[in-house]
Amino acid sequence: MNSSELYPEMDHLFTTYFGQDFDLFGETVPEIVACYKKDGPYHYEKLLRELGAFRQEHPNDLDTAFKPFRRGFRPEGWGYTIASFLDEIQRILSE
Template sequence: MISSNRYPEMEHVFDIYFGQDFDLFGETVPEIIACYKKDSPHHYKDLIRELESFRSEHPDDLDIAYEHFRRGFRPEGDGYTVTSFFDEIQRLLHE
């Protein structure tokens, strides 16, 4: 089981920004991440670190491990795999 204490910023982003009402923050991953960065300018670097850590802990089971964070947004619906979804989030956070 994944502890929310280990990944608090991921919990926040996937609960709120990619949660059931994700469309309040945008219609695309870039729009949603832009909103998150605007709202959380001092926390998004924590998200970068958490995503990197999470990926390194789950190199062979990222899809299964991500199930813990699934709320409302389905990356597959926008043509992403879980890996490409994480890649896109990380790319946008580094911009």
């Protein structure tokens, strides 16, 4: 199985909301994630579970494992590491 099959909500978030046209959903990571949460009120809890499972599965190779999810948006360009970017997403979804 590939990453999009194992983690379909992560794939949806990163393909749609953090893809090439991410600026349509907001100008900051919190705005983009809030838009996702508003648009998919029944999906964000699944995304939280997927993010937790992904991080547990890749504790030592998070940057490498995240590469299939890069869709035009580079968290590093916004001052995030992959770990801090995922932390931010989880924090916002948990609010």
